[in-house]
Amino acid sequence: MAGSSTGALALRNVAQKSIPFSSSMVETKQRVLSLHRDFLRCVPWIKRSYKVPMSEEKMRTLLTAAFKEKAAENDIHQINRLVVKGRMELEETMMMWKGDSHVISWLEEADAKRTAAMKSKKNEFLDKFFNGL
Amino acid sequence: MKGARILKRASRRLSSSLTVDKATRAVAPIGADGLAVLPHSLPVLNGAKLPAVREGAQMIEVTVDGHAIQIESGSSILQAIESVGINVPRFCFHERLSVAGNCRMCLVEIEKSPKPVASCAMPTMPGMKIFTNSPMVKKAREGVMEFLLANHPLDCPICDQGGECDLQDQAMLFGSDRSRYYEVKRAVEDKNLGPLVKTVMTRCIHCTRCVRFSQEVAGVNMLGTVGRGNAMEIGTYVGMALNSEMSGNVVDLCPVGALTSKPNAFTARAWEYRSTSSIDVLDGCCPSIKVDNRGGEVMRVQPRTNEDVNEEWISDKTRYAVDGLKRQRLDVPLLRGADGLLAPVDWKTALQILADKLRALRGDQIGAFAGPLVEVEALVALKDLFNSLGSTATFPPTALSADLRASYTLNSTIAGIELCDALLLVGTNPRTEAPLLNTRIRKMVRHYDLPVGLVGSAVDLTYEYSHLGTTAAALSSLLTPSSPFASVLSAAKNPAIVVGTAALLREDGGAIASLVRQVAKASGAKGFSVLHAAAAAVGALDVGFVPGPSAAAPSRLKLAYLLGHDDLPAASLPEDAFVVYQGHHGGAGAQMADLVLPGAAYTEKSATYVNTEGRVQRTAKAVDPPGAAREDWKIVVGLALLAGKPLPYESLGALRERMASLAPFLAAADGEAVAPSSAEIAAAALGAPSAGQPSDAPLGVALSNFYMSDPVSKASPTMAKCVQAFGTRA
Numbered sequence: 128m129a130g131s132s133t134g135a136l137a138l139r140n141v142a143q144k145s146i147p148f149s150s151s152m153v154e155t156k157q158r159v160l161s162l163h164r165d166f167l168r169c170v171p172w173i174k175r176s177y178k179v180p181m182s183e184e185k186m187r188t189l190l191t192a193a194f195k196e197k198a199a200e201n202d203i204h205q206i207n208r209l210v211v212k213g214r215m216e217l218e219e220t221m222m223m224w225k226g227d228s229h230v231i232s233w234l235e236e237a238d239a240k241r242t243a244a245m246k247s248k249k250n251e252f253l254d255k256f257f258n259g260l
Numbered sequence: 261m262k263g264a265r266i267l268k269r270a271s272r273r274l275s276s277s278l279t280v281d282k283a284t285r286a287v288a289p290i291g292a293d294g295l296a297v298l299p300h301s302l303p304v305l306n307g308a309k310l311p312a313v314r315e316g317a318q319m320i321e322v323t324v325d326g327h328a329i330q331i332e333s334g335s336s337i338l339q340a341i342e343s344v345g346i347n348v349p350r351f352c353f354h355e356r357l358s359v360a361g362n363c364r365m366c367l368v369e370i371e372k373s374p375k376p377v378a379s380c381a382m383p384t385m386p387g388m389k390i391f392t393n394s395p396m397v398k399k400a401r402e403g404v405m406e407f408l409l410a411n412h413p414l415d416c417p418i419c420d421q422g423g424e425c426d427l428q429d430q431a432m433l434f435g436s437d438r439s440r441y442y443e444v445k446r447a448v449e450d451k452n453l454g455p456l457v458k459t460v461m462t463r464c465i466h467c468t469r470c471v472r473f474s475q476e477v478a479g480v481n482m483l484g485t486v487g488r489g490n491a492m493e494i495g496t497y498v499g500m501a502l503n504s505e506m507s508g509n510v511v512d513l514c515p516v517g518a519l520t521s522k523p524n525a526f527t528a529r530a531w532e533y534r535s536t537s538s539i540d541v542l543d544g545c546c547p548s549i550k551v552d553n554r555g556g557e558v559m560r561v562q563p564r565t566n567e568d569v570n571e572e573w574i575s576d577k578t579r580y581a582v583d584g585l586k587r588q589r590l591d592v593p594l595l596r597g598a599d600g601l602l603a604p605v606d607w608k609t610a611l612q613i614l615a616d617k618l619r620a621l622r623g624d625q626i627g628a629f630a631g632p633l634v635e636v637e638a639l640v641a642l643k644d645l646f647n648s649l650g651s652t653a654t655f656p657p658t659a660l661s662a663d664l665r666a667s668y669t670l671n672s673t674i675a676g677i678e679l680c681d682a683l684l685l686v687g688t689n690p691r692t693e694a695p696l697l698n699t700r701i702r703k704m705v706r707h708y709d710l711p712v713g714l715v716g717s718a719v720d721l722t723y724e725y726s727h728l729g730t731t732a733a734a735l736s737s738l739l740t741p742s743s744p745f746a747s748v749l750s751a752a753k754n755p756a757i758v759v760g761t762a763a764l765l766r767e768d769g770g771a772i773a774s775l776v777r778q779v780a781k782a783s784g785a786k787g788f789s790v791l792h793a794a795a796a797a798v799g800a801l802d803v804g805f806v807p808g809p810s811a812a813a814p815s816r817l818k819l820a821y822l823l824g825h826d827d828l829p830a831a832s833l834p835e836d837a838f839v840v841y842q843g844h845h846g847g848a849g850a851q852m853a854d855l856v857l858p859g860a861a862y863t864e865k866s867a868t869y870v871n872t873e874g875r876v877q878r879t880a881k882a883v884d885p886p887g888a889a890r891e892d893w894k895i896v897v898g899l900a901l902l903a904g905k906p907l908p909y910e911s912l913g914a915l916r917e918r919m920a921s922l923a924p925f926l927a928a929a930d931g932e933a934v935a936p937s938s939a940e941i942a943a944a945a946l947g948a949p950s951a952g953q954p955s956d957a958p959l960g961v962a963l964s965n966f967y968m969s970d971p972v973s974k975a976s977p978t979m980a981k982c983v984q985a986f987g988t989r990a
Contacts (some may be wrong), residue, residue, distance in 0.1 A: 252898065252901060253898055253902070256607065256890065257606075257607050257608055259888065259890070
């Protein structure tokens with residue numbers, strides 16, 4: 128997996144990281160989606176390289192959940208900051224600058240957070256019922 | 261070479277009798293041998309079941325369009341042609357009616373026959389060579405079509421049959437492309453056949469399907485033909501309405517727009533409907549239907565063919581009560597205020613109030629009552645909720661023992677009634693409680709002289725029966741061998757006994773049941789069958805929606821939950837009881853309720869029902885529930901969440917798994933088969949101990965009004981008109 132596609136991805140990551148700021152929301156949206164896709168693409172590689180004891184599907188879900196957590200953010204400066212930080216995280220991961228435990232514990236914590244959120248969301252059925260869905 | 265010469269000679273003989281003009285010749289390509297060029301292979305039956313060959317039937321070989329086929333001896337030519345998937349146009353012929361042979365549309369050519377023959381009425385002979393696509397056949401069909409259209413009005417644009425008219429379709433397929441007719445068309449006065457069937461008799465092509473249906477299937481000799489030739493008319497003999505509970509079927513049978521549906525006149529066109537295959541729940545048989553809707557509104561209901569239940573008929577209630585789905589609907593939760601009037605509240609408030617009440621009350625202070633149209637899903641959810649609240653006071657629509665399935669279902673099955681050779685009806689009027697079962701019985705009486713005996717009120721059935729008495733004493737007399745019908749029963753190889761719920765739900769129902777068991781034993785019957793008039797009855801008993809031994813009596817309840825139950829007398833509950841009504845129509849139940857929760861009707865949800873013979877079937881959602889109404893199981897699950905007793909399922913799939921764990925046969929709700937009760941279980945059901953002496957009160961019938969027996973039909977204006985025209989049929 129760490130072949131040409133991973134190399135191309137790493138190059139793009141560096142290039143993208145060097146864009147400090149995109150002034151329009153349209154452009155920023157593209158960058159966010161691109162970052163999201165790059166994370167998802169790396170999932171099989173991350174799983175293998177860091178020996179993550181989780182299914183790829185689960186990892187993708189957790190990564191997507193991390194993005195969705197910030198979905199309400201509408202300050203363009205904040206979004207730009209987050210995108211750059213995300214790119215940094217991705218670079219650190221892909222360059223093997225992290226250890227196994229860093230990656231695994233991040234994922235496990237995200238999973239625990241998600242499970243807790245699901246449990247507290249007990250009234251999902253009732254919400255749907257009251258709204259006629 | 262010699263064969264080819266013979267063929268050529270034969271074809272010359274065939275075609276010499278009719279002059280085939282050039283135009284026709286061009287339509288059917290004629291090969292070098294002078295014969296029509298035939299398709300190389302026969303059409304394959306598209307997944308249709310081939311009719312099973314009867315045991316011991318003699319097979320003969322005939323040739324259809326050059327292909328040799330095997331067919332049962334005695335079959336008509338039409339059957340032979342249909343058996344290989346070739347379609348023959350027809351108007352008068354119908355599989356379930358006697359053969360009339362008067363429309364002449366099914367003409368085919370037979371080798372060595374000088375004239376084309378009506379294939380529906382002519383039996384096959386060994387070695388017969390049949391041609392369905394020859395120039396002679398084409399010309400004959402075109403000629404027949406021309407005669408039919410000579411007197412048929414050209415009012416297709418304003419005809420309700422337009423778009424689904426056999427005459428229209430066949431004129432397009434087989435007719436000529438122009439008319440040679442300049443004379444004035446005949447006109448016929450319209451007849452008044454009552455509130456259901458609209459007539460435009462000028463359109464009639466005299467196929468007599470309606471006449472044969474009313475005489476043979478419906479069993480009312482009301483339609484007939486008057487006059488001959490051009491003056492022939494179809495009508496009732498003395499200007500009466502078509503007084504039958506099955507009359508709506510003549511609308512389906514009519515191949516043209518002469519008989520159309522009166523309630524649906526000028527409302528929608530055939531191509532505007534969206535159809536949903538579903539089942540009907542207004543009687544205990546649950547016939548298969550097609551629900552046609554347009555713009556979120558159920559417009560009409562038509563039967564679907566289901567050999568096991570309804571063949572291809574449905575009763576007038578099934579067909580025409582659906583306009584009740586648009587009237588008196590509960591579409592918002594209602595709460596009785598301090599002024600004693602019901603006022604709208606939102607769902608949150610309604611469920612919270614009810615949940616608080618349930619939390620405050622003890623298990624022995626609450627009870628649930630299920631009505632006749634409730635599906636198994638809602639029953640299971642409500643039973644689980646009440647059980648988790650510590651109450652076993654769950655009362656089913658028909659309070660029978662749920663211990664043995666064989667003791668509360670129609671064990672003979674609906675189609676199986678055709679296998680019995682003697683029939684005893686006890687305390688039932690199958691004509692109103694199960695019209696489709698009644699047509700089966702009539703078929704057996706008509707064709708095989710099935711002896712039928714009836715104990716109970718002497719109702720007007722559509723066949724002859726021996727009335728044995730009105731009270732349970734008549735049942736006891738059947739135990740003495742001297743009684744004539746007892747000897748009929750014991751002489752029969754496969755007698756059937758059908759008991760109505762009216763007999764079993766009386767005070768002395770247990771005693772009557774044990775008398776029936778004794779009669780069954782004495783006559784050698786394997787068991788007895790119970791005929792339910794309510795679609796929810798068997799489902800409720802199957803999932804154990806019955807009061808437990810410690811259940812509180814209704815008179816001691818502080819909270820009564822009426823799940824579509826409208827017949828609970830207010831006096832049976834204490835004055836201060838909090839009454840909740842969950843259902844789709846504002847009837848008597850909603851009137852007495854303090855809190856009303858709007859549910860969905862059977863066309864608005866996918867719901868499981870078990871019919872009287874134990875067949876598990878599912879309705880399909882055709883339209884959305886009106887306003888804020890919700891599917892019934894969701895209301896119960898939501899209530900359970902708020903009451904702090906969450907149920908272990910929040911989706912329909914999970915709920916159905918729970919149903920299947922209660923009764924495994926509920927898992928496959930395809931209606932394909934009925935789980936038969938074993939001989940041992942049937943015997944065990946017969947062996948129950950006898951209970952007391954029956955009273956002298958005459959046995960009644962389950963329905964006091966055929967046309968208005970449930971919330972939907974009670975709200976239907978068409979059913980009200982039927983009561984006016986035909987009475988209650990009680």
